[in-house]
Each structure stands twice: as C-alpha cells, then as structure tokens.
Amino acid sequence: MSATTGPHPRLLKVCGATTPEEAAAVAARADLVGLWYGVENGARDLTGAQLAELAEAVRTAGRAEPVLVTFLHDADRIASAARAARVRWIQLHAYQTPAAVAALRSALPDAVLVKAVHVLDGACVERPFLQAYSRAGADLFLVDAATRGGAVGSTGHRVPAEALEALLPTLPLPFLLAGGLSEADASGHAFAAHPGFRGVDIDHAARVDGGPLDPARVAVLDRAWAATSAPLPGEHPATS
Template sequence: MLVKFCGATTAAEVRGVADAGADLVGLWHQVPAGRAELSAQRLAGLAAAARATGRLQPVLVTFGSDVEALARLTAGGGPWWIQLHGYQPPATVRALRALVPDGVRIVKVLHVQGASCVEAGLIGAYERAGTDCFLLDAVTADGRIGSTALPLKQATVTALADRMARPFLLAGGLSADNAGRFRGAVAHPRFLGIDVDSAARGPGGLLAEAHAAAVATAWRTP
C-alpha cells in the first residue's frame, strides 16, 4: 500500500511525513486559491527535499493543462509523479505523456459526487491516452474539488475500480479512524494506496509527523 500525504509547503513537513512512513508527498502548483500553492521555484526545492529523504517521491498536484509547462517542471530531477486534479480531458494526458521523461507517472483524478463520477465514461480513454493510475476523490454538493474531507462510499469506489484496467489511489476524508470502513476497497486487486490531507495536519494547519504516522499505521494494519 502506497501512502501519500498532500499539500506540503515546508521542508520540515516533507521530512516529517517521510519519517511517518509515507511513500509520496503532494506538492501543489497551479491550484487556484490553493492554501498549499507553491511557486515553480518552491516546488523544485521541496521535490529535491523529498528525494533527499531516500524514500519519498514528490508528486506535482495541479489543475493546470499547459502540458509543455508541466513537462518542464519534471525535467532535471523534478517531481516523479504528475497528478491531474482538474477536469483535463484524455487529450491532455496523451500530450503530456509524449513530453514527460521516461519514468514520470501520470495520475488522473476521477471526481465523484455522491454515487456519480463525472469522468466514468472516459476511464478507457484516459487509459489509452497514457494514464498510469487513477485517484478517486469526492466532490462537494456545490462542486468544490480537492481536499474536501468528504468520504466516498465503498460500493461506489469498488464499482468504479471494476471498470478500470489501471490501479487506483483512494482519497476523500480518509483518517486513522475510518480505515476499517474501506477494507473492501483495500482488498480490490487494483487498489494501490491512499491519499490524505486534512487528517495528517496538526493544530497549526501543517502536516504533522504524529498525525501522519497514525494514519499510515491504521491503514497498513490488517
């Protein structure tokens, strides 16, 4: 199981989630009004800090669709994963796949509102375009996406996973307290790991090692 904590803004947060047992750290760039938004320079610095831990892989989390700009961010030792968190079409994935260095993994977020997934009919197209894996995340009733802290229904998760040929990461209000609610999703043959934001944060709003460790331990405990 891969464990990803999202929205780091400091090198201390990066080191903390690495020490907590994380595999991936999400770094935001081109996330309009995002509380963890990073400049390209800060993104490069934190990506380097992640790699310096010896275990943590940086993930560029973006609503952007300028494939040339995104590809430049992965050049020269940039993030190893790109998470497309907006409503970018399969054509964007195809164009990005043609530009990024070998080894860069493309994650396409699928947005789920209630029991409905906006992109469900495009899963096959995203796979053919070059998506390496999907991330399932919740959309609020008013359409807000990203770090909503809303949990998905397990039946919805597994139904979508059954339509995929690629692995998936699970997001949406995951915490140390609700790991047991998703054992069916974890047991799915295409389950790859979890993506957590809010539950890994301390009182000051930053990612905290103790909170992150509690989440990682709970989800990795049979």
C-alpha cells in the same frame, strides 16, 4: 514494465506540504508527498522555485517521492515544472482531457501519471472517459469526491461506499483512494481487498486542527496502512 510478486506496503500519500521543513518532517513515514503547483487560489499552491525546493527536501529526508499535484491542463507547462523540480510523479487533479494526458505522456515518457476522477452525487463524472485515460497513458486513477460547489481536491468529503462499489469494476487501471480517509479506514472496508487498490491519498487526517502536516499523525497513518499489503510492480507502481 516488469512486475514483481510478493507483498509490499500500501502506498501512503500525504498532500499539501508548503515548506521544506514540513515536507522533510513527513517524508520518513510517507511514500509520497504531494506538492501543489498550478492550483489556482489554492491555499497551499507553490511557485516553481518552491516546488523544486520542497521536492529536494522530500528526496533527501526520507523514503518518500515528491508528487506534483496540479489543476493545470497545459502539458508543456506541467512537464517543464516537473523537469525543473526533478519530480517523477504527477497527479492531474482536475478535469484534464485524455488528450492532455496523452500530451503529457509524450513529453514525459518515464513519469508516473495519476489521473484524478471525481465522484459527485453518487456517480463518477469521468466515467465515460476511463478507458480513454488508460489509452492516453495514465498509470493510476485517484478516486476522490467532488462537491456541488465545484470543489475538488482536499475537500475532506468521502466517496460514498455504494458509489465506490459501483465504480471499481469499471476502472481499467489500479487506483488510489482519497476523500476524508483516516487510519480507521485501513481495514474492514471492501475497497481495501480490491485487486486494483494501491493505497490512499490523505490530507486532513495528516494534520492537527488544519495545521501543517504532522509527523506524529503521519506515523499513525503509516502504521495503519502498512499493516495490510498489496502487490505493487517493480519500477512502475502503477502497472499490474
């Protein structure tokens, strides 16, 4: 994909919409809206029909694109759900193998594939496989925290600054950052100046007291993260 030059707003992804109304309400102020599918026992997990309904609500209500966020490893099932819902962005937010990424890339050559990598006890669990994920066809990494209890995704736990600093030089792809972030993190942090930084994935700070995604909170986040800019490519936000 060809790249453009010049500044673009940071990508703001908010995650975990569960109704068309909620998804539509935040789509005007986010770039990406995460929709859970295949997240076993997830509080915000959707059926295939719900995924399609919410994806359409996102597309028609604002500037955002829907993102299928999944723990699934079955590339055929993920691809089928993405096609049915007409979702182009897919976030693999579990411990899928590089082979699973390659199979999904083969099935969906035009998708934007975001592979989550997890920091646990100060180290990236997937560090030995970063190059393999890149070769398999991932477009972006999402750096997030995992917990000793095994929780991944929307944990509210931060990636320790020293662990992030050690990890970033090893990433062969641009990255999004997750893990307890808010508008207060939009400036003054080393990761924001990193050339591979493409934006943030936020859940807890986009809600009030754990409720639905809140348009007012998303507007605050949007203003904060749009105040800085980053180079983004033309068609494919992940390539550089």
